[in-house]
Amino acid sequence: xxxxxxxxxxxxxxxxxxxxxxxxxxxxxxxxxxxxxxxxxxxxxxxxxxxxxxxxxxxxxxxxxxxxxxxxxxxxxxxxxxxxxxxxxxxxxxxxxxxxxxxxxxxxxxxxxxxxxxxxxxxxxxxxxxxxxxxxxxxxxxxxxxxxxxxxxxxxxxxxxxxxxxxxxxxxxxxxxxxxxxxxxxxxxxxxxxxxxxxxxxxxxxxxxxxxxxxxxxxxxxxxxxxxxxxxxxxxxxxxxxxxxxxxxxxxxxxxxxxxxxxxxxxxxxxxxxxxxxxxxxxxxxxxxxxxxxxxxxxxxxxxxxxxxxxxxxxxxxxxxxxxxxxxxxxxxxxxxxxxxxxxxxxxxxxxxxxxxxxxxxxxxxxxxxxxxxxxxxxxxxxxxxxxxxxxxxxxxxxxxxxxxxxxxxxxxxxxxxxxxxxxxxxxxxxxxxxxxxxxxxxxxxxxxxxxxxxxxxxxxxxxxxxxxxxxxxxxxxxxxxxxxxxxxxxxxxxxxxxxxxxxxxxxxxxxxxxxxxxxxxxxxxxxxxxxxxxxxxxxxxxxxxxxxxxxx
Amino acid sequence: xxxxxxxxxxxxxxxxxxxxxxxxxxxxxxxxxxxxxxxxxxxxxxxxxxxxxxxxxxxxxxxxxxxxxxxxxxxxxxxxxxxxxxxxxxxxxxxxxxxxxxxxxxxxxxxxxxxxxxxxxxxxxxxxxxxxxxxxxxxxxxxxxxxxxxxxxxxxxxxxxxxxxxxxxxxxxxxxxxxxxxxxxxxxxxxxxxxxxxxxxxxxxxxxxxxxxxxxxxxxxxxxxxxxxxxxxxxxxxxxxxxxxxxxxxxxxxxxxxxxxxxxxxxxxxxxxxxxxxxxxxxxxxxxxxxxxxxxxxxxxxxxxxxxxxxxxxxxxxxxxxxxxxxxxxxxxxxxxxxxxxxxxxxxxxxxxxxxx
Numbered sequence: 001x002x003x004x005x006x007x008x009x010x011x012x013x014x015x016x017x018x019x020x021x022x023x024x025x026x027x028x029x030x031x032x033x034x035x036x037x038x039x040x041x042x043x044x045x046x047x048x049x050x051x052x053x054x055x056x057x058x059x060x061x062x063x064x065x066x067x068x069x070x071x072x073x074x075x076x077x078x079x080x081x082x083x084x085x086x087x088x089x090x091x092x093x094x095x096x097x098x099x100x101x102x103x104x105x106x107x108x109x110x111x112x113x114x115x116x117x118x119x120x121x122x123x124x125x126x127x128x129x130x131x132x133x134x135x136x137x138x139x140x141x142x143x144x145x146x147x148x149x150x151x152x153x154x155x156x157x158x159x160x161x162x163x164x165x166x167x168x169x170x171x172x173x174x175x176x177x178x179x180x181x182x183x184x185x186x187x188x189x190x191x192x193x194x195x196x197x198x199x200x201x202x203x204x205x206x207x208x209x210x211x212x213x214x215x216x217x218x219x220x221x222x223x224x225x226x227x228x229x230x231x232x233x234x235x236x237x238x239x240x241x242x243x244x245x246x247x248x249x250x251x252x253x254x255x256x257x258x259x260x261x262x263x264x265x266x267x268x269x270x271x272x273x274x275x276x277x278x279x280x281x282x283x284x285x286x287x288x289x290x291x292x293x294x295x296x297x298x299x300x301x302x303x304x305x306x307x308x309x310x311x312x313x314x315x316x317x318x319x320x321x322x323x324x325x326x327x328x329x330x331x332x333x334x335x336x337x338x339x340x341x342x343x344x345x346x347x348x349x350x351x352x353x354x355x356x357x358x359x360x361x362x363x364x365x366x367x368x369x370x371x372x373x374x375x376x377x378x379x380x381x382x383x384x385x386x387x388x389x390x391x392x393x394x395x396x397x398x399x400x401x402x403x404x405x406x407x408x409x410x411x412x413x414x415x416x417x418x419x420x421x422x423x424x425x426x427x428x429x430x431x432x433x434x435x436x437x438x439x440x441x442x443x444x445x446x447x448x449x450x451x452x453x454x455x456x457x458x459x460x461x462x463x464x465x466x467x468x469x470x471x472x473x474x475x476x477x478x479x480x481x482x483x484x485x486x487x488x489x490x491x492x493x494x495x496x497x498x499x500x501x502x503x504x505x506x507x508x509x510x511x512x513x514x515x516x517x518x519x520x521x522x523x524x525x526x527x528x529x530x531x532x533x534x535x536x537x538x539x540x541x542x543x544x545x546x547x548x549x550x551x552x553x
Numbered sequence: 554x555x556x557x558x559x560x561x562x563x564x565x566x567x568x569x570x571x572x573x574x575x576x577x578x579x580x581x582x583x584x585x586x587x588x589x590x591x592x593x594x595x596x597x598x599x600x601x602x603x604x605x606x607x608x609x610x611x612x613x614x615x616x617x618x619x620x621x622x623x624x625x626x627x628x629x630x631x632x633x634x635x636x637x638x639x640x641x642x643x644x645x646x647x648x649x650x651x652x653x654x655x656x657x658x659x660x661x662x663x664x665x666x667x668x669x670x671x672x673x674x675x676x677x678x679x680x681x682x683x684x685x686x687x688x689x690x691x692x693x694x695x696x697x698x699x700x701x702x703x704x705x706x707x708x709x710x711x712x713x714x715x716x717x718x719x720x721x722x723x724x725x726x727x728x729x730x731x732x733x734x735x736x737x738x739x740x741x742x743x744x745x746x747x748x749x750x751x752x753x754x755x756x757x758x759x760x761x762x763x764x765x766x767x768x769x770x771x772x773x774x775x776x777x778x779x780x781x782x783x784x785x786x787x788x789x790x791x792x793x794x795x796x797x798x799x800x801x802x803x804x805x806x807x808x809x810x811x812x813x814x815x816x817x818x819x820x821x822x823x824x825x826x827x828x829x830x831x832x833x834x835x836x837x838x839x840x841x842x843x844x845x846x847x848x849x850x851x852x853x854x855x856x857x858x859x860x861x862x863x864x865x866x867x868x869x870x871x872x873x874x875x876x877x878x879x880x881x882x883x884x885x886x887x888x889x890x891x892x893x894x895x896x897x898x899x900x901x902x903x904x905x906x907x908x909x910x
Contacts, residue, residue, distance in 0.1 A: 006710070012818070013827045019718065026717055065697065066869065072862050073698045077817055086698035086816065133700065133816075436796045436808055436825050488823055 005138035024159035037181025085136035164189035206404035466526030572638030579881030588667025589651035607650025646680030648731030682847035692858035
């Protein structure tokens with residue numbers, strides 16, 4: 001457990017994706033079965049324990065420490081698990097006994113799964129006695145369900161794949177048929193055994209992704225070789241239905257990276273009834289009208305889904321591809337053939353009265369000019385009232401097979417032009433990793449009426465990309481030269497009507513926000529241009545954003 | 554007779570009415586007794602200074618030979634009489650030359666320990682508890698959450714990272730007097746024999762340690778070294794320099810920091826540290842309790858740090874204790890912050906900055 005805790009500790013501080021993969025791969029390489037398999041389960045979110053509540057941990061520490069010293073410490077550290085992990089006193093006799101054998105993660109997990117609840121406090125304190133500070137921190141975070149180290153399930157699987165030079169998607173394919181402690185998976189990637197059989201009736205199929213259209217792309221593309229459809233502003237999902245060995249219907253909903261998200265959408269899962277795999281967009285639909293991403297967002301990232309939530313934000317799939325049907329893999333077929341089969345399936349489901357899934361319509365066009373016009377005004381080009389949920393168009397070559405990854409050529413995404421606003425740089429913060437010596441995270445504001453009359457700047461967002469390396473150096477110079485205040489890693493820079501830096505910020509949309517003083521939150525904001533030429537007094541006003549908010553609904 | 558007649562807090566630092574001298578004064582005074590060379594304890598401009606030979610040398614190195622009107626060296630175990638107060642120096646285990654000053658007067662003994670640690674340190678003489686009536690303790694890490702692990706265990710983390718990322722440089726923040734040299738010695742003990750690179754602020758002090766008989770292996774100034782040659786290298790710098798412009802000259806650096814503060818995750822995160830190493834030159838909570846107990850003192854005075862917790866603990870043990878609320882003693886890491894700011898202000902156009910003391 002101490003070794004696994006050390007890995008979690010490193011991961012929690014490491015900002016670089018590739019470094020995280022290497023840290024995990026190193027751990028998997030050095031750690032024997034079944035310990036590493038249990039660690040993999042923990043990293044991929046497969047473990048959950050509900051018996052340990054913060055109250056139990058508080059009770060355990062209260063029995064062992066002076067209450068005044070505990071309060072002073074908790075006040076200083078600010079995190080219960082961490083405080084307890086650091087100040088946990090180790091009894092002398094335990095110290096000697098544990099030196100030879102600190103508990104394994106696998107022992108702990110087995111114990112947590114099998115122990116009766118009344119035995120938990122005693123067993124937990126024995127484990128805590130046997131671990132070091134980092135080990136105790138990780139254990140307490142694990143059992144209270146607040147382990148966050150910035151490594152997704154996908155990243156952990158990528159690390160496993162890297163042990164054997166296997167594409168991560170291959171691991172994703174065999175994953176649903178496997179279970180802790182994943183012996184056959186490790187044996188396979190290390191070249192010691194055959195690829196594990198996938199017996200899962202509803203496997204994930206790695207998704208096909210599109211390249212963004214560049215200005216010059218069209219000169220090389222033939223309009224009649226491509227189909228066009230709306231690019232929906234939702235969540236890319238894969239809905240898979242089938243029957244298991246006993247003939248029972250099974251359904252599963254995957255995210256684009258293959259994570260099983262069925263649990264969050266029980267309403268949708270119940271309604272799906274077909275045999276195959278559909279690629280589509282998850283949207284919230286009310287009275288046959290697609291809602292904007294802002295609405296969908298309120299349904300996402302919820303720990304539990306309430307009945308009220310299900311009624312208010314009904315989930316829906318807008319289908320745009322069919323990857324398998326009745327046991328047949330359709331991916332090698334050209335898009336034209338897959339589309340025909342998808343249309344037939346959609347028509348059948350609709351005839352049977354299913355209303356949780358429909359077909360993503362085609363956008364007819366003969367020339368690029370016609371498509372350009374449709375993209376500029378989706379509402380009059382067929383999207384109608386759903387236009388607010390359209391974020392551009394997708395181009396798919398009629399003759400293209402469904403290929404995993406991002407092959408260049410068959411699929412293109414052509415987003416609508418983003419909104420832009422001219423805002424004034426107010427605060428800058430140091431970045432992480434490669435950018436740790438640069439002020440690279442920017443908080444910017446727009447003008448509004450101050451409480452005492454006169455105009456003041458109110459922060460409306462934060463951006464940390466969009467600029468070039470050269471621009472980063474220029475902004476960094478400006479920040480260092482123009483600092484008027486320091487708050488730890490944050491610097492406040494000069495932002496007066498005649499002095500300061502105006503940033504042209506591009507963003508995808510706006511939402512009302514109670515967390516921001518300005519009352520608005522931007523979606524996907526990034527720095528589009530530096531406006532050295534523009535005095536801050538000419539930057540935009542909050543009223544302009546509020547008007548946009550009204551227009552977006 | 555009250556202990557305050559021998560030693561008491563004053564606006565300029567601890568003052569001895571009986572002997573008419575100050576211990577670690579924060580303002581220039583006529584006669585000063587200095588426990589160790591860190592800049593918040595050892596300031597320039599005093600009339601007469603009594604300190605160990607090493608501390609005097611370190612002060613001369615930092616402030617120039619004319620840092621005081623007159624100096625007198627005292628060795629560990631040696632006693633010096635000042636106006637009837639007998640002063641004896643004992644090792645404090647904090648940094649090279651650090652001393653606890655025991656003051657004897659009319660049968661009363663007060664030990665002003667300065668900063669100290671009871672953990673092993675290959676670069677200085679080990680702390681010895683001194684029997685006394687009144688023990689004056691720091692409390693920099695005076696909360697039960699501060700338990701410093703074995704320093705070699707923390708060094709192993711650094712070595713493991715260097716092995717896992719051989720194409721990257723590791724920039725290790727460490728206070729320029731004491732911590733930097735201790736880390737060098739620990740890195741050598743861990744079997745790393747390649748040259749260690751240092752920021753300009755560390756060259757003179759590190760050379761002095763070598764000269765004083767503390768072997769550190771090959772230490773090179775990093776200035777002018779080609780980026781490609783620093784792959785796999787460990788570069789030691791003052792804490793303030795590790796996330797600054799200066800590091801852009803190194804290949805994809807891993808930012809490490811050796812400090813007792815790294816025990817608390819929020820502190821490490823706030824500074825953007827990727828590899829925190831919990832290595833401290835101060836006693837941790839267990840060390841404070843053990844050291845105070847070992848002196849057999851009847852009264853405990855707590856000078857700087859988290860005074861309340863240590864005073865509370867003493868109360869639960871029936872030991873008379875009081876906080877002195879001394880001002881002017883900063884955490885060493887934060888004392889170093891001043892250096893940094895000067896560098897940061899130079900702006901990205903400036904050549905790599907070093908040599909800031």
